[in-house]
Amino acid sequence: xxxxxxxxxERAWWKEAIVYQIYPRSFFDASGDGVGDLAGVLAKLxxxxxxxxxxxxxxxxxxxxxxxxxxxxxxxxxxxxQFGTMADFERLVREADARGIRLVLDLVVxxxxxxxxxxxxxxxGIVPYRDFYIWRTGxxxxxxxxxxxxxxxxxxxxxxxxxxxxLHLFSPKQPDLNWDLPAxxxxxxxxxxxxxxxxxxxxxxxxxxxxxxxELDDETDAVGFERVINHPKAFRYLEEMYEAVLKxxxxxxxxxxxxVTPEHAWxxxxxxxxPLGMIFPFEHMTVDIGATKWEPAPFDVVRxxxxxxxxxxxLEGRAWPALYLGNHDQPRPVSRFGDxxxxxxxxxxxxxxxxxxxxxxxxxxxxxxxxMTNVRFPSIDDYRDIETLNFYREGRERGVAxxxxxxxxxxxxxxxxxTPMQWSAGKNAGFTxxxxxxxxxxxxxxxxxxxxxxxxxxxxxxxxALIALRKRVPALVYGRLVPxxxxxxxxxxxxxxxxxxxxxxxxxxxxxxxxxPLPRPIAGRPMVRVLDNRHRPPAxxxxxxxxxxxxxxxxxxxxAEVGGGKAAGGPEIGAPGERPPxxxxxxxxxxxxxxxxxxxxxxxxAGPDGKQTAADVRRGSWEVxxxxxxxxxxxxxxxxxxxxxxxxxxxPGEGDG
Ligand code: GLC
Numbered sequence: 001x002x003x004x005x006x007x008x009x010e011r012a013w014w015k016e017a018i019v020y021q022i023y024p025r026s027f028f029d030a031s032g033d034g035v036g037d038l039a040g041v042l043a044k045l046x047x048x049x050x051x052x053x054x055x056x057x058x059x060x061x062x063x064x065x066x067x068x069x070x071x072x073x074x075x076x077x078x079x080x081x082q083f084g085t086m087a088d089f090e091r092l093v094r095e096a097d098a099r100g101i102r103l104v105l106d107l108v109v110x111x112x113x114x115x116x117x118x119x120x121x122x123x124x125g126i127v128p129y130r131d132f133y134i135w136r137t138g139x140x141x142x143x144x145x146x147x148x149x150x151x152x153x154x155x156x157x158x159x160x161x162x163x164x165x166x167l168h169l170f171s172p173k174q175p176d177l178n179w180d181l182p183a184x185x186x187x188x189x190x191x192x193x194x195x196x197x198x199x200x201x202x203x204x205x206x207x208x209x210x211x212x213x214x215e216l217d218d219e220t221d222a223v224g225f226e227r228v229i230n231h232p233k234a235f236r237y238l239e240e241m242y243e244a245v246l247k248x249x250x251x252x253x254x255x256x257x258x259x260v261t262p263e264h265a266w267x268x269x270x271x272x273x274x275p276l277g278m279i280f281p282f283e284h285m286t287v288d289i290g291a292t293k294w295e296p297a298p299f300d301v302v303r304x305x306x307x308x309x310x311x312x313x314x315l316e317g318r319a320w321p322a323l324y325l326g327n328h329d330q331p332r333p334v335s336r337f338g339d340x341x342x343x344x345x346x347x348x349x350x351x352x353x354x355x356x357x358x359x360x361x362x363x364x365x366x367x368x369x370x371x372m373t374n375v376r377f378p379s380i381d382d383y384r385d386i387e388t389l390n391f392y393r394e395g396r397e398r399g400v401a402x403x404x405x406x407x408x409x410x411x412x413x414x415x416x417x418x419t420p421m422q423w424s425a426g427k428n429a430g431f432t433x434x435x436x437x438x439x440x441x442x443x444x445x446x447x448x449x450x451x452x453x454x455x456x457x458x459x460x461x462x463x464x465a466l467i468a469l470r471k472r473v474p475a476l477v478y479g480r481l482v483p484x485x486x487x488x489x490x491x492x493x494x495x496x497x498x499x500x501x502x503x504x505x506x507x508x509x510x511x512x513x514x515x516x517p518l519p520r521p522i523a524g525r526p527m528v529r530v531l532d533n534r535h536r537p538p539a540x541x542x543x544x545x546x547x548x549x550x551x552x553x554x555x556x557x558x559x560a561e562v563g564g565g566k567a568a569g570g571p572e573i574g575a576p577g578e579r580p581p582x583x584x585x586x587x588x589x590x591x592x593x594x595x596x597x598x599x600x601x602x603x604x605x606a607g608p609d610g611k612q613t614a615a616d617v618r619r620g621s622w623e624v625x626x627x628x629x630x631x632x633x634x635x636x637x638x639x640x641x642x643x644x645x646x647x648x649x650x651x652p653g654e655g656d657g
Contacts, residue, residue: 321360501644
């Protein structure tokens with residue numbers, strides 16, 4: 001099999017990082033007012049460190065009237081009082097840094113709040129803010145065009161003082177900034193520098209592919225956002241932002257970019273050349289919806305995996321992928337793509353393996369690591385999200401039945417992801433001592449961090465094992481992904497491979513057992529099972545737990561621990577012997593793989609069922625399998641280290657090579 005043909009992709013901390021997204025209002029409330037806060041994040045840093053998180057993306061924490069829960073900013077340089085103070089933020093940066101965790105902020109600059117001072121000045125026509133937003137006069141006594149906003153209703157709102165309409169792709173409380181005005185762009189660059197000086201390690205950029213607006217004489221009756229995205233001007237402004245702010249800084253940058261194709265990634269996030277480090281794809285979030293997100297379409301594994309694999313192969317060597325299955329805008333992945341009933345635990349682990357073992361930087365959304373599920377609040381009064389509330393109101397106005405609307409809301413509402421993080425079986429799931437701003441999911445008594453931590457077979461410890469494994473094995477970060485069995489209706493399988501040979505990931509994304517005949521040339525090849533979701537995961541976070549990274553003598557494979565060591569007779573892998581700089585500070589060097597050198601694992605007997613428990617692995621007992629087919633149970637997930645292609649049994653006395 002071919003290895004990375006072209007130059008080895010450049011290593012970077014943010015390519016090796018596990019990013020954890022926090023939606024601060026719903027994470028942990030330290031003050032007791034019912035809303036999560038920065039002190040709450042601070043209180044949970046040890047938890048994040050134990051999980052193996054390298055960076056935290058905070059959803060917006062700036063001052064905001066909260067029409068879209070912080071995605072409507074009224075002061076970019078202030079912390080919203082609900083979340084705390086600037087001193088809390090500075091402390092959070094320091095304390096996170098001390099744990100090797102970097103902070104990434106949400107940059108919401110396609111629009112501001114209508115309560116931002118710029119907008120107050122703009123609506124009164126005060127220079128220099130007059131043209132900070134996009135103003136148009138009406139046409140034939142009506143709106144400037146027929147665009148609708150993402151959250152329902154027209155994309156234009158009339159302001160009598162100016163006798164004009166302003167454009168808002170989202171709610172009327174979120175007027176779009178006019179990026180064509182150089183002064184607007186300079187303001188954005190300045191506020192970015194402000195936060196960089198406070199020690200943030202990068203930005204997630206909200207709907208950043210919408211900042212370049214086309215001519216607005218479009219006559220179509222459409223969601224305005226869809227007519228705007230990916231205009232060449234967006235790319236041009238990002239290039240300018242790169243030159244002005246990002247260049248030379250060792251930052252994580254990821255654009256939120258609905259409606260993009262892999263070809264867009266080649267431009268926005270071209271390896272080593274693009275203005276951004278990564279962009280978030282959306283195509284894999286569209287396979288189970290119809291014309292709008294509220295209309296269901298049957299979830300089809302083949303279709304989904306085609307999308308995932310196409311992104312992987314098209315980005316190979318051209319752009320670094322950003323991986324996610326859920327966030328604050330999407331339903332919970334285990335409910336959406338897996339099973340939140342009988343097979344919840346297995347399905348959540350399977351999805352974790354899919355998220356963390358593809359090539360790219362994985363973004364774990366809060367609660368995914370314990371397999372949190374969608375919620376089914378009985379009444380619309382329990383919902384808080386502006387998009388959900390507008391959808392319900394408009395539906396009722398059009399006479400749509402209550403049950404129909406509630407069914408769509410249960411399936412797709414953004415509040416599915418925004419119920420409070422479930423910390424314990426105690427009151428309010430341990431989220432707050434007050435009244436939570438949104439109700440907790442009633443399943444918190446069963447699904448919570450405390451219970452998961454106590455159970456070695458929990459989703460949480462599986463995440464820990466996967467994260468640790470990925471951190472110790474360069475192939476799982478930088479190795480190319482080779483898709484397998486594209487037409488199998490249930491199995492998602494792929495290889496990750498580099499010079500040290502392939503890893504095999506096989507996932508049965510279905511509630512029925514299935515047999516997967518391994519394709520040639522993989523069938524019958526020696527391999528060992530490193531992780532699966534049916535047994536207690538090995539403690540890969542413990543450096544004393546060995547990982548088979550290279551093959552030694554024939555069947556009785558002896559494995560060396562990862563980290564640049566050379567196994568007896570095995571190929572060299574990992575970073576060259578040098579120890580990378582300590583993590584913690586920013587600019588801590590490009591790569592974070594440990595380089596401790598070699599440690600050989602004793603060879604032991606295989607366990608009776610050939611599966612490794614943590615204790616077995618510590619003893620180094622690996623059973624070599626040569627499977628022709630896998631019999632995979634419901635939502636079963638397996639990860640194997642395979643012998644490299646040239647591997648053969650060596651006779652005693654034969655040298656290396
Ligand atoms: C992005 C955010 C979403 C927000 C919207 C408008 O899509 O993720 O939460 O509502 O932008 O800012």
